[in-house]
Amino acid sequence: MSKLLVTGGKKLDGEVEVQGAKNSALPIIAASILTKGENVIYNCPSLSDVDASVNILRYLGCAVTRYGKTLLISCDGINRFDVPDELMRKTRSSIVLLGAVLARTGRARLSFPGGCEIGSRPIDLHLNSLREMGADIREKHGYLECFAPKGLYGTKITLSFPSVGATEDIMIAACLAKGTTTIINAAREPEICDLADYLNSCGADISGAGEGIVVIEGVGSLSGSVHTVIPDRIVAATLMSCAAVTGSKIVLNGIISSHLAAIIPTFKSAGCRIRISDGNLEITAPERLKSMKTIRTMPFPGFPTDAQAPMLAASCVADGTTVFVENIFENRYRHVPELVRMGANVKTEGKVAVVEGVNMLYGASVEAPDLRGGAALVIAGLCADGKTEIGGAEYIERGYECIELVLSTLGADIKKI
């Protein structure tokens, strides 16, 4: 169990390249199962979640080689349709393998996925949608036994909520299905578009990704392809929060500003100056942040739930009151009691958190409750008086590539212990 030690009070300065998006890389790795021939995936972040997905592919018989941030994947040797519980539990995105393995082999035996404990996170939308496409899925002893010996078929699927994972699972399964699949109320996140771009480059026929209705025409086969993963908009928002709480100016290279459309105005409302040019974002923070307008998490293009914890940490030292409404997950304020240990004044009730900004946070010994909650504690530690020891660094490593090195490069005093 590793820890991060942050000594607060240092200003940040300089520029960094934003890593590739975890939430794009994971479904793309799963989708590669559909392909024949070699895939080259560039800008794949070095994360424990990516390692977990790679291990599943290897278990299934696929060949995966990593050269830095490049993954070479060939699924020609796939010879299994089951994924053991200990591998499934490592990530949430492992459930997206269901559509991929079922479409490729006609069978799948998987247990339930893991991921951060931020709510009950059912998978009913995944299972019901695949059933509508002809899959026979039985739940037995914690395992999903799934059959589609004659292949899946296209149909019209209406999602009751625009679930990111379910949209991805259906899109992947539908690529090799017979006929046309139409997803109504599909998720519109940039990671959905990245997955569609990858699959289309492999020979799939997906249109409408990024809109509420996605249409997938089934094709006979997919070949391997070359693809570059998009930059991680949540990591960008986290680094912006780091600059915001330390009154710093930093530059983020390699961003896609349209992916940050809901995030940038929030930082502006807190008094930060933001300049964007040629995929670079410069943020200059005031000495003291202003409180922000009510932040309501919503499916894209709304404010992302994954950026709620980093933003909440920033609001703890703002001048005034900021209200958060978490609409996506039921249990996503687990970082709040840890921030309170550091002197924050935050009250939560159900989906609402009310943050009364304080003049100063104090270093303390705290525990990362989950990935983004852990990032929130790093942000708080950067502006706190004294030392903050953050346990549970392995949660943070699920989604942030060497956060201590990235922040040290910018001048922060942070190390892994």
Ligand SMILES: CC(=O)N[C@H]1[C@@H](OP(=O)(O)OP(=O)(O)OC[C@H]2O[C@@H](n3ccc(=O)[nH]c3=O)[C@H](O)[C@@H]2O)O[C@H](CO)[C@@H](O)[C@@H]1O
């Ligand atoms: C690996 C990955 O990409 N993770 C992201 C993905 O998670 P994930 O794909 O799990 O998130 P979903 O969009 O599916 O979940 C959104 C909401 O739908 C509910 N739901 C989902 C599926 C289902 O079958 N039934 C159901 O009720 C969930 O409990 C939640 O309340 O999108 C979330 C929302 O942007 C992000 O926070 C996660 O970082």
Ligand SMILES: C=C(OP(=O)(O)O)C(=O)O
């Ligand atoms: C909740 C997250 O990830 P996962 O869905 O993989 O648990 C996240 O990236 O913030």
